[in-house]
Amino acid sequence: MEFVLIAIGILVVALVTGISLLVSRGRRTMRLDDDAAPGTTLTRPRPAPPVDQPRPTGATASGLGTQTDQPDAVVPDAPPTVELPPAQPEPGLVFDTPLPSAGRLVRLRSRLARSQSSLGRGLLTVLAREKLTEDDWEEIEETLLAADIGIAATTQIVERLRTRSMVLATASGEELRELLVEQLTAVLGPDLDRTLGTDRHEGRPGVVLVVGVNGAGKTTTVGKIARVLVGDGKSVILGAADTFRAAAADQLETWGERVGVLTVRGREGGDPAAVAFEAVRTGVEAEVDTVVVDTAGRLHTKSGLMDELGKVKRVVEKQSPVTEVLLVLDATTGQNGVVQARVFTEAVTVTGVVLTKLDGTAKGGIVVRVQQELGIPVKLIGLGEGPDDLAPFEPRAFAEAIVG
């Protein structure tokens, strides 16, 4: 009996020690930017594994290893076990510390006010007239249509404003402004869920796939998203799965380096799915919060593009579920952008839209059109070329910025 008790005691001690060892290993590799503060030196995720260590793909952790020229390998079902050494601080490296994403749209509202001034001012000027004639209502309609808001939403706004025409006649400037903001907010889908799926899920990193045609601002957006996430205190790894153009991976790497985020890249022309797989595998090992994967948008055929995106998603999901698929659309392309978008929505289940270059178009109504025609919420908007010119989309703040 005594012997049995001693044996149980030893077993309990061994279990507790084992668990605490596991947890402490997790802590060393879990958060990559724990000590993020202005001007601090951050800890890199982890050094690259030795060059002779077998890798499942031709991808490398850029900045930490060398690029290999191996042919694309078959992606394995289960990741090889890699013993992660503790992360080491790299003295002398200073990273940017972006501000948190909350309130960004308010900070960037002047960009919108500038580009959308004709819409807001045009509408307010007409609404302020003493008695609105049919010509005035037509002018309002034309102003809304010119901003690319679409016929359905234009009709809704005009009808609702008409029912208030008695109120309009006596309203003060401030009341008119509020009325317009309300109507614009109503067509911007204020109840749509715009939460970004970036959080860890069942002990694995959140995975964000970013898709869209080249030139839409996809790579730039991936870089900006990394900053948004770092600003919100998350640890991130980037995957440069747009292997068509080496410059795209270089560009992404530069974005990552500025905020101390690792970029996993492959050789030019390599298998994008292999790079995506490697990025997510690295993220799983390093226990980061989010892996953001840039994908290629330029393929010779539509079916080729669909096959490739589908493969990237399938392969990634062997490691961790894809929690968000963001479609990047250039707001200046108007209806063309919506047509392009359909190709992508046929290839993968898009969960959110990023509308870029809204600072460069007077057609802010495209947000409404995209949401209504695609049935997908706009989650982020690009308002400039600066590193922090990307904001979570908030209908009310957007409407307020447009009305000015």
Ligand SMILES: Nc1nc2c(ncn2[C@@H]2O[C@H](COP(=O)(O)OP(=O)(O)OP(=O)(O)O)[C@@H](O)[C@H]2O)c(=O)[nH]1
């Ligand atoms: N004004 C403005 N320019 C933007 C915005 N977003 C991206 N751009 C610019 O758009 C251009 C194209 O951006 P990229 O990120 O290279 O486009 P891409 O779709 O990734 O193209 P590839 O790198 O070839 O995959 C760059 O000059 C960006 O600076 C935005 O919100 N506003």
